[in-house]
Amino acid sequence: MALPITFEHVDKRYALKSGASLTALSDATLSLREGTFTTIVGPSGCGKSTLLHIAAGLVPYEEGSVRIGDEFVERPNPNVGMMFQSPVMLPWRTVIKNLMLPFELLKLSDEKAYRERAHRMLSTVGIDQFADAYPRELSGGMQQRAALARVLLTSPQVLLLDEPFSALDEFTRESLNMELLSLWAELLPTVCLVTHNISEAVMLSDTIVVMSARPGRIIGEIEVPLPRPRTLEMATEPEFQEIVVEVRDLMRGSSVPAPQGGR
Numbered sequence: 054m055a056l057p058i059t060f061e062h063v064d065k066r067y068a069l070k071s072g073a074s075l076t077a078l079s080d081a082t083l084s085l086r087e088g089t090f091t092t093i094v095g096p097s098g099c100g101k102s103t104l105l106h107i108a109a110g111l112v113p114y115e116e117g118s119v120r121i122g123d124e125f126v127e128r129p130n131p132n133v134g135m136m137f138q139s140p141v142m143l144p145w146r147t148v149i150k151n152l153m154l155p156f157e158l159l160k161l162s163d164e165k166a167y168r169e170r171a172h173r174m175l176s177t178v179g180i181d182q183f184a185d186a187y188p189r190e191l192s193g194g195m196q197q198r199a200a201l202a203r204v205l206l207t208s209p210q211v212l213l214l215d216e217p218f219s220a221l222d223e224f225t226r227e228s229l230n231m232e233l234l235s236l237w238a239e240l241l242p243t244v245c246l247v248t249h250n251i252s253e254a255v256m257l258s259d260t261i262v263v264m265s266a267r268p269g270r271i272i273g274e275i276e277v278p279l280p281r282p283r284t285l286e287m288a289t290e291p292e293f294q295e296i297v298v299e300v301r302d303l304m305r306g307s308s309v310p311a312p313q314g315g316r
């Protein structure tokens with residue numbers, strides 16, 4: 054089960070302490086079809102996290118509308134899972150108890166069944182032997198695996214991932230990305246992932262959305278026609294590299310001053 058995400062003409066301004074305001078998003082319009090994998094790339098500070106936080110119902114916006122399925126986003130929605138750059142584990146709880154958090158927060162029923170699914174999900178991401186360990190006893194990669202297990206356990210129809218593996222070394226990141234792809238193929242939520250790594254975006258996505266420097270506007274969408282399942286070897290193929298260049302050119306165009314009469 055999956056739900057589409059629709060942003061229409063969204064403007065977001067943050068009020069600064071000085072009394073001034075900062076425009077983080079300007080006229081953002083974007084549709085993510087249900088069950089697809091979309092990646093957002095753009096320069097640092099262009100409003101990528103802001104866009105995800107708005108979709109997650111974590112921050113308000115001034116203009117436009119955002120919908121998950123038919124519902125306007127006004128508050129966090131239990132059908133929407135969000136994963137942050139750092140794993141956000143409660144340090145005083147064991148891994149399994151951290152995975153039980155959504156069960157408690159969402160006041161779900163059948164604790165035993167949820168706990169069993171939590172253990173199965175920990176096995177799927179390869180860390181069930183650490184179920185009773187504390188987060189500090191896990192490496193960064195293992196903590197992110199636990200965070201991924203926790204968000205997938207709630208069977209979200211929409212999965213928002215904000216640079217989920219960017220703090221990890223390249224090897225760990227690649228392997229977690231491939232695992233993410235196979236879990237996505239199984240559960241098929243609508244995924245919106247933010248990254249600043251163009252190759253990662255091509256490897257993962259159906260569609261790559263490119264944003265301009267702040268105030269963030271959407272300047273292009275690039276379809277990735279590579280077949281699935283994707284493999285790491287695909288990254289060496291000319292077809293893959295051509296898409297990397299296309300995304301890079303679009304991003305580069307966004308960071309230099311517009312020529313006379315140009316965009």
Ligand SMILES: Nc1ncnc2c1ncn2[C@@H]1O[C@H](COP(=O)(O)OP(=O)(O)O)[C@@H](O)[C@H]1O
Binds near residue numbers: 069076098
């Ligand atoms: N809570 C906030 N208050 C004020 N400014 C913010 C806040 N959150 C983000 N910003 C600013 O909004 C802009 C976009 O931020 P963000 O969405 O985090 O960008 P990105 O994720 O693309 O790096 C940045 O200039 C950032 O400094």
Ligand SMILES: [Mg+2]
Binds near residue numbers: 103215
């Ligand atoms: Mg960010």
